[in-house]
Amino acid sequence: MKYAIILGDGMADYPIQALGGKTPLSAANKPFLNKIAKKSLTGLVKTVPEGMKPGSDVANLSVLGYEPNKNYTGRSPLEAASIGINLTDTDVTLRANLVTLSGEANYEDKTMVDYSSGEITTEEARALISDLKKSLDDDLHTLYSGISYRHCLVTAFGKAEGGFTPPHDITGKKIAGHLPTRKEYLDMMKKSYEILKNHPVNADRIKRGLNPANSLWFWGEGTRPALENFESKYSLKGGMISAVDLLKGIGKLTGMRVIEVPGATGTYETNFKGKAEACVSALIGGLDFVYVHMEAPDECGHQGDLEHKIYSIERVDEVARRVAEGLSAAGERFRMLVCPDHPTPLSTKTHASDPVPFLIYDSAAECDGAKEYSEAAAKETGVYFADGSCLMKELLK
Known part of the structure; x- marks a missing residue:
């Protein structure tokens, strides 16, 4: 059978x-x-x-x-396994979406335009994640590239908490009220916007009428299952x-x-x-x-x-x-x-x-x-x- x-x-x-x-x-x-x-x-x-x-x-x-x-034990640990990340018992993982946010000057005033950045290609996404890693990776935080808009952040000795919201739940809505409560993650998201908003990959996408991947968005927290x-x-x-x-x-x-x-x-x-x-x-x-x-x-x-x-x-x-x-x-x-x-x-x-x-x-x-x-x-x-x-x-x- x-x-x-x-x-x-x-x-x-x-x-x-x-x-x-x-x-x-x-x-x-x-x-x-x-x-x-x-x-x-x-x-x-x-x-x-x-x-x-x-x-x-x-x-x-x-x-x-x-x-x-x-x-x-959470969504992102399952995705981390596919990427090939060997988690320890003290690691916390987060799904890191590449999303499209609106252009207001104040990050908290922005709207979730597209949770998938127009289903950005894996090749484009890897170029963006590569540049983000140069500024965001440190002794405790490591970004890993995945497929299309779906990526992973691993935090050593982290906590699986922080008020995270799936971005596909708030499409077309203001992000205020849905932002992480832990400052370390919100700061990383804000910094990612500054790095990505004028990135050559996004400039090219905008020229082609596509949504830019102009911010990371963390959610799906978890630990090794x-x-x-x-x-x-x-x-x-x-x-x-x-x-x-x-x-x-x-x-x-x-x-x-x-x-x-x-x-x-x-x-x-x-x-x-x-x-x-x-x-x-x-x-x-x-x-x-x-x-x-x-x-x-x-x-x-x-x-x-x-x-x-x-x-x-x-x-x-x-x-x-x-x-x-x-x-x-x-x-x-x-x-x-x-x-x-x-x-x-x-x-x-x-x-x-x-x-x-x-x-x-x-x-x-x-x-x-x-x-x-x-x-x-x-x-x-x-x-x-x-x-x-x-x-x-x-x-x-």
């Missing part, structure tokens, strides 16, 4: 008037998922425990069967496919094989076909389980981009189809879980804690499912998992 999880990050949403009251998931052209939903265990699952913030960190740990209440090895936990050899450091870090920390896919970007322009092919190849080649994570629907939700959120969902459908067809052609029996980690509604442009629709398809055993794969259809089945970390057990039955 082979197992696959096909996860569309932030894929769930709320009904939209422009779609006739449908959600993007319901409105999307997804023939394969609708077909298998009719013969799959389909329902809703709550991936974010009560009292926890609805982040991709918490929700993806939950989907993988790692109870967040017991295993979660201790996650159980995936193979020890499930007696399965596992693999992780994702473009983002968060999921790669979870893969590394749980001993899964992190599978790199050329052209995987974390956007709606990512190499969806390559991810599907890599999943099939890994499963046929000896792995028992592969987690295929696609960031695109989430990014589109944060940007309020309806057209490309629907497009991304349709690509998730294609990935699920390619994986199923590839395994069937190889004569493999398989079980496949398809779900989002959390909703990223276009109306709010940030994460929500609402239950999300899932389906578990068995290539050799059909059951009564739902009329389609959507939030409403999943709710109609009456199937509900209040604890998202139990979903993995259901997949592996």
Whole structure:
């Protein structure tokens, strides 16, 4: 038996008037998922425990069967693992976004224009981080370059506190009231603005009509986690496919094989076909389980981009189809879980804690499912998992 999880990050949403009251998931052209939903265990699952913030960190740990209440120590340590940072027990890590702030003279008066600096390229971002390190790194603080706008700050002997706010939660809002309460971090953010505002990389981006990456923004604080090895936990050899450091870090920390896919970007322009092919190849080649994570629907939700959120969902459908067809052609029996980690509604442009629709398809055993794969259809089945970390057990039955 082979197992696959096909996860569309932030894929769930709320009904939209422009779609006739449908959600993007319901409105999307997804023939394969609708077909298998009719013969799959389909329902809703709550991936974010009560009292926890609805982040991709918490929700993806939950989907993988790692109870967040017991295993979660912060987002940035997971990303740090992917970057290759060896943390000590006294290190505190922070996600360091490259963001676009408005141009007011006083830092506190600025507005969060873009949490991703127009999804700045990794090449451009590395040039900026390299210059920031020259001024900001010291005996206690070290910046590390990641992917696109996502980077990491490690503070030796630090404290995992400071009133940090995810920048995607305040898009279009004044940053006053959302700034770090610890002076050392606020000072670094202010200094980063002075370094970046006239940087040649940003001057070139402005000429091209792109948002400049003119400030660091710290959030996602945490300390080194201790996650159980995936193979020890499930007696399965596992693999992780994702473009983002968060999921790669979870893969590394749980001993899964992190599978790199050329052209995987974390956007709606990512190499969806390559991810599907890599999943099939890994499963046929000896792995028992592969987690295929696609960031695109989430990014589109944060940007309020309806057209490309629907497009991304349709690509998730294609990935699920390619994986199923590839395994069937190889004569493999398989079980496949398809779900989002959390909703990223276009109306709010940030994460929500609402239950999300899932389906578990068995290539050799059909059951009564739902009329389609959507939030409403999943709710109609009456199937509900209040604890998202139990979903993995259901997949592996």
